[in-house]
Amino acid sequence: MKRERLTAFAALAVGLIFLSPVLYTIWMSFQTSDAYYTGRLEFTFDNYATALGQYDFGRYLLNSVLVSGAVTLVSLALSVMAAFAFARFTFPGGNLLFGAVVATLMIPSHISLIPNYLTLAKLGMLDSYAGLILPAISNGFAAFFLRQYIRGIPKALDEAAYMDGATPLKVLWRVIVPIARPAILSMGLFLFITEWNSYIWPLVAVGESELYTLQVGLARLYRINPGEGFLDWPLIMAASTLTLLPVLLGFVLVERHLVRGITMGAVK
Amino acid sequence: MTGIALRDIRKSYPNGPQVLHGVSLDIRPGEFVVVVGPSGCGKSTLLRLIAGLETTAEGEIEIGGQPAGHLAPQDRDIAMIFQNYALYPHMSVRENIAFGLELRGMPRAERRARAEEVAAILQLSPYLDRKPKALSGGQRQRVAMGRAMARKAGVFLMDEPLSNLDNALRVAMRTEIKELHRRLGATIIYVTHDQTEALSLADRIAVMKGGHLQQFATPDEIYDRPANMFVASFLGQPGINFVKAEQLPDTRGVVGLTAGLRPEALMVHADRPEGASIEGKVILTEMSGAELIVHCETTVGRLVVASQRRTLTALPERIWIGYDLDEALWFDTTSGHRVQPPAESRSM
């Protein structure tokens, strides 16, 4: 009993340590700039108003949501289908193709930065949503991860569905996807966060400020900060909080679906 | 009702040895056929070929008189019950049963009614809204049956559907499956490694070994006139005793034959009986309800006798086993095939 309480206490302490920068960010974002530099306590929502109004963070937020949402949906759809094909069908060149997918995991993203840039420039897709979205939608890791998960689903379930009259697409949609839902949602969350936090590509691919994502906008905030030589930290923290919140929210929404054990009772 | 014809089916898995070596079966419409054999002999493979879940390498499959080898599983009018049930874990019992109907485009109200009707037959009505994981093994088994029944398919394939149940449930479900067959009138192909199930369920039994069909006949025929020593030993519990003709006192002159003596055709005597007998001593006895199974070490090797328990009093260690060669089955010792009884034994 006593030991359990000690463990809980330790866990809480570690959790707080990890959380402290985030908490400090949020705390600071409600302070006025003057108060922050003089050490007084003075609270305000002005930083948020400034970020959203003067610095167009509402627009960046929308862009981030659009781009991350589209990347997540499209790459999930693609990788679920690829994973199903790799997990369940043998076809000529299948192993080779799967090897190629796995091989993409070993290519650092910075290596494809310039080729992607040149390709999209030739296609005239820089400075567009498509230019932000397209390079991110093929995700070898998602395909690989989901394939492994689908392989763990008893094949007898597919076969039962085929006997029941299903086509392969029906099997995928009505049997595999519902059963793999925890994995698909986890992967979706992962893809969303990755894209949300992506910085280099949006920075390179987009020059017009209407297309900035939050990460790019946040970085710009340092540069265009008014005042000589010193930064308006509370404003930056407010912008950071705006950048952070949707991800936290998404996590809270998805988290309760990330439960295992849904295949229990399928086959004895 | 749908008949099924298999002609010279051969199958090997990719980079594996050949699993089926030319199996031919002619299954009549409405027949209950049990495929039985030791595990690994290719029973499931055969069933999956009929279902279309494996593609046949060689040979022909006809379903309802039509060549079906090229058809996908969903186009074969076949329902299958899997050994592990393979229930959809994310669907309720009702949805599990109705899924096949939905896929075949039956309207919602109609398939609901059909699912409920099937559930009532299988005594699943109280569980319609439960998920499979909240069901007992026996209930899951029934859902698997219900899923197959709902579609009114012409052919039912069952791959060891009872092997995951405990014994009492197994015996009860056996009776139910037999009743179901009578009610549905569908053709059933039932795979099992359990000879008791085969004998009690089948109109005809197909005995397999190592990918070869050994015999395809009625249970009586299989038991009374097995095609070879393997079939004789595989069906019947306890198993048949084999004694070389050379070892039996009254067939000393016969060479190359083996006598098969069913345990129930032998009698244990405390004193030397009138007719033919072999001396031996009791090694151990097993009680099995009405019968007492006596294992004896004799001059011709180990013999197992099934005696009516009532007729036996305490057994002395030294006993005589009486036999009647008219009841023996005869086999060629080298090939294993059943042969005519030798002249000496008939003259006795």
Ligand SMILES: Nc1ncnc2c1ncn2[C@@H]1O[C@H](COP(=O)(O)OP(=O)(O)O)[C@@H](O)[C@H]1O
């Ligand atoms: N998918 C497969 N790939 C390779 N070999 C298989 C496969 N399925 C079954 N086998 C082999 O085929 C043989 C027959 O298997 P199976 O038909 O399942 O036998 P049974 O149902 O009679 O136990 C076994 O030796 C098994 O190892």
Ligand SMILES: [Mg+2]
């Ligand atoms: Mg099997």
